[in-house]
Amino acid sequence: MFEIEARLEKKGITLDAMVDAAMGLYVSHGMPDEQAAENIRRKMQKYLTDPNIASLLLGAVLLEEELYENRKDSEIAEDPVFLLSDEIIGMAIAECIGGTYARFEFTRYDQKKPGILATLGPFLDDAVAGLIAGCTSRLYSECV
Numbered sequence: 001m002f003e004i005e006a007r008l009e010k011k012g013i014t015l016d017a018m019v020d021a022a023m024g025l026y027v028s029h030g031m032p033d034e035q036a037a038e039n040i041r042r043k044m045q046k047y048l049t050d051p052n053i054a055s056l057l058l059g060a061v062l063l064e065e066e067l068y069e070n071r072k073d074s075e076i077a078e079d080p081v082f083l084l085s086d087e088i089i090g091m092a093i094a095e096c097i098g099g100t101y102a103r104f105e106f107t108r109y110d111q112k113k114p115g116i117l118a119t120l121g122p123f124l125d126d127a128v129a130g131l132i133a134g135c136t137s138r139l140y141s142e143c144v
Contacts, residue, residue, distance in 0.1 A: 001054035007061050013128060017116040018044055022132045024114025029143035036139065043135035047097050053131065056093050060086070060127030068121040079122040090126030090133075097134025101141065106133035 005015070022040045023033065031039075047053045063085070068074050076083050090110060094102035109117060109129040117125045117132075 021115030093130030
């Protein structure tokens with residue numbers, strides 16, 4: 001949908017990098033790490049084709065390009081506290097996938113920024129964190 005996986009890859013955000021970031025804060029729920037990583041990968045692949053998730057991710061890609069990458073001396077280069085739309089996009093993605101629990105999972109990934117999340121700009125780090133949080137939250141719910 002919207003070639004979102006290819007658009008993310010063009011920015012260096014591969015499925016492998018997102019799975020690695022997810023595993024950076026993974027909390028074991030009685031399944032081996034390798035199995036958890038594969039389950040997370042399958043969930044990500046599924047949700048990358050969901051039109052709602054893909055459109056929110058596309059919005060983050062375009063906002064990052066317009067407001068961060070394409071502007072010399074961008075006002076949001078340091079992800080200022082008054083910028084909330086990036087967090088809202090990330091939380092929306094997380095909640096679309098995993099419900100209310102995923103919002104709390106999003107906060108963990110947003111604050112710790114494991115793996116590739118630490119290298120991304122203000123919109124993509126939160127959007128990708130939302131995807132990760134939604135998928136890991138869903139995995140945890142299924143393990144109970």
